[in-house]
Amino acid sequence: MKLELNSKLKKYRPLLWILVIPLLNICYGLLNHEGVRANNLMTELDAQIPFVPAFIIPYILWYPFIIVMLVVIFLKSKNTYYRTLLTFCLGLIVSYIIYYFYQTTVPRPQVNDNGIIYSLVRFIYMTDQPFNCFPSIHVLTSYLVWKGSSNCRDLSFKSRSLITLMMGAIVVSTLFVKQHYVLDIAGAIFIVEVLYYIVGKLLPFSIQAEHKASVSSSL
Template sequence: MAPDKDTKLAKYRPLLWILIIPLLNICYGLLNHEGSRVSNLMTELDAQIPFVPAFIIPYMLWYPFIMVMLIVIFRKSEKTYYQTLITLCVGLVVSYVIYYFYQTTVPRPPVTEHGVIPSLVRFIYMTDQPYNCFPSIHVLTSYLVWKGSADCEDLSFISRSLISVMMGAIVLSTLFVKQHYILDIAGAIFIVQVLYYFTGKMLPVKLRVQNKASINKPLNE
């Protein structure tokens, strides 16, 4: 392989850290079952939100959206990429700890209709038990990559608009397909705001230490 091609591939090696996400997701499966005590965070407003099966489409597009956005952020700003990815991983760990100590559930409506959309809803209901609700990981990760993209200065207006629309659709989908409640969304956004802020404060310090070590490294090593 040509040296210049090796150099180009090496540039994208930081993207391999994304593989941490599916490894962390193993914890989600281990916790996604009924425990001894399950809470319900439904509010009066939640009770007024209708069940809209069509929102299962943006709900299922969530994972590709997150993966694509991490790559986009990486290409635009490596520092923002690390800040976003670290926040995401820590946010998942925080969520899993909450699931373990404070389990919540969202009762699901019966899906008796026939067709592609109802079948997709039934598939999601079958593969994802109605637990691990507070905070919503769908919202946590979608809001996070939206926030990370906002720190990428050279994204076009059209790109930012599309990202915002997609993020909004995913957040709303968690309510309309009856996977989450409003408090699940609020909790996810709060966690992102706190973690992203502190990660942003700590990451420049770590990068400065690494750069200093690199500068002081003997040339003959």
């Protein structure tokens, strides 16, 4: 019984690598303040996007979404899990380097209304200073786990649709709660595409190899 339990725990041990993320996140707090110059990347499109407080809900749901998705990817494909997690960590490091050398800011609206939605907005504004905007880590990580899940071939259509919907809601929420600009989103997606490709080439295994092995075993 004890050996069986140890075997099961050993199977899930790779999930402990997720703890690297909060360690790296210490850098975010150190950089989340105005530097010598905070740049503003607002475009004409950003100026037309209204402040919609209700989008604070998907914005906050980002936290459990990321953890749940990393676990799902791990359960579905170990190779994809390692590729996604390594890209995740490298994406954070690249973002922190950009924050250090090119700090940006997004001016926020005044939120004086009462109600739980507005309280949540004020809480986010209070705990996260209006810096560290380009690229958006919310978008970078949400897009990354969505991309990783697309390589998990046995996910159902319903699951994929739900993941896509959640990812999309989080991405647009960053605009509607005035945490990020359009360029912050574009930059995050670009970084994911580049790093995910590089990591896939450098790791000693590939998603394609895993798929071929599974196909061969089924023949």
